[in-house]
Amino acid sequence: MSRLLRASVLFLALASCGGGNNSAPRNLDDACEILRQRPTYYRALKATERKWGVPVHVQMATIYQESKFIGNARTPHRYALGVIPMGRQSSAYGYSQALDGTWEEYQRDQRRFGARRDRMSDASDFMGWYMDQSSQKLGISKADAQSQYLAYHEGRKGFANQTYRNKPWLMDVASAIGQRSQTYANQLAMCRR
Incomplete structure (x- = not known):
């Protein structure tokens, strides 16, 4: 086998292993364990906290709800007649489940045209910018994870118009996010010791 061919095979093998980390951490109920498994998450979340003032635990609770820490998360497909695929429910993608239009607004506003929704540092920066x-x-x-999530989910105009009040399921989800945020805050305080 020629050197060029061997080098090409080796390069392709290494490239296939070097893709993004799109699997979820093992224990999503333990903030310390998540950050131990993914130290790059902590650096990204702390950078967002310093830049935008959004606490790490609020970001983590929102990311948990939106993507379960899966970098390439997408919304489910819609089906006509129960079997014919009609595309996805929305354009939401990545850790933050940012919609195409909102992500593009962020990229323009922050001049971050290379930012990617499946990269934690970019997704957390987007979340900080939005919040x-x-x-x-x-x-x-x-620090109000519950209200921040309602504005994140419904959009700022929807939040101002209180559209969430007609969605009891969403109020339950937001309440759970508030509780998870507090749990994560308590855990993070303990694991830093």
Whole structure:
């Protein structure tokens, strides 16, 4: 086998192993374990906290709900007549489940045209940017995971119009996010010791 062919085979084998980490951490109920398994997550989440003021535990609780920490998460397919695929439910993608239009707005506003939704550092920065704007425009505390999630899910206009009030299931989800955020905050305080 020629050197070029061997080098090409080796390169392809290494490249196939070097893809993004799109699997979820093992124990999603333990913030310390998540960050031990994925130290790059902690660096990304802390950078977002420093830049935008959104606490790590709020980001983690939202990412848990949106993607379960799976980098290439997508919404389910829609089906006509129960069997004919009609595309996905929305364009939401990645850790933050950002919609195409909102992601493009973020890229333009922050001049981050190379940012990717399946890269934790970019997804957490997007989340910080979005929650910072929700705080400025709607007066939502950056530490209020429940209200931040409602604005994140419904959009700022929907939050201002209280569209979530007609969605009891969404109110339950937001409440669970608030509880998870507090659990993560307590765990993070313990694991830093």
